[in-house]
Amino acid sequence: MTAQSKPLQDQVLRLVNLVRESFVPDSPTHDISHLARVASLASQICSDEGGNQLVAISASWLHDLHREAQGEGGDFFVSPEQLDERAQDILKCAGIPDDTHLRILEAIHYTDRFSFSDRSLYDTTIEAKAVRDADCLDAIGAIGIARAFSFGGAHNIPIWDGAALAEGGIYQQSERPASTIHHFYDKLLRVASQLETPTAVKLATSRHAYLRGFIDQFMEELHEDMNSVSWADWTDWAGRPDPMPRT
DSSP: OOGGGHHHHHHHHHHHHHHHHHOOOSSGGGSHHHHHHHHHHHHHHHHHHOSOHHHHHHHHHHTTHHHHHHHHHOOSOOOGGGGHHHHHHHHHHHTOOGGGHHHHHHHHHTTTOOTTBSSOOOOOOHHHHHHHHHHHHTTSHHHHHHHHHHHHHHTTOOSOOTTSOOOOSSBOTTSOOSSHHHHIIIIIHHHGGGOOSHHHHHHHHHHHHHHHHHHHHHHHHHHHHTTTOOTTTOTTOTTOSOOOOOO
């Protein structure tokens, strides 16, 4: 940020310190470094596309509070809306202006929204789009791949389960994926087409290509490794066909 935005720097620093002191991520996938990357990307998008950077950055640092609640309650998914009270408490303690709180909450609510999911897209603010797009960008590419397997390991989700066939359709966010590879098909490979800001669309091009290349290589190696299996003899093996389609 430039010298002209010193007040913004001070407000964000107070907010960041409060989050660092209290936030307990559900896994390394949604840790402080993830929040920092989303905040940086959202700030960049707002700088390019317009919008209030304080709103976008604040929402970025608070957008995964529901992940902590998810761990406490044992549910696989808790909606961001359920953590409004805690988010507002942090905003007040950080001295973030009251007139920005509703827009910050709106940006938090808009994360985890996809046209292919049970939490669909809707018309919203540029800040909400910036935060959501930033969060999506961190879910694809090399970092997204690392985060996907980190999340799977933390939640005891297998890398691959050939017994669970791909069904497509509506992505149910409250349901555990059959495997991390299934999660790529259920969500991650569909994310790039959902981005709403030109800046994010541009940044996503190489990341999506890397993601696509990885999953193609994974499936190619899986086919090679299991090429000699006689499925008639291994009917009880959890990895029986069919591997994910090569689309």
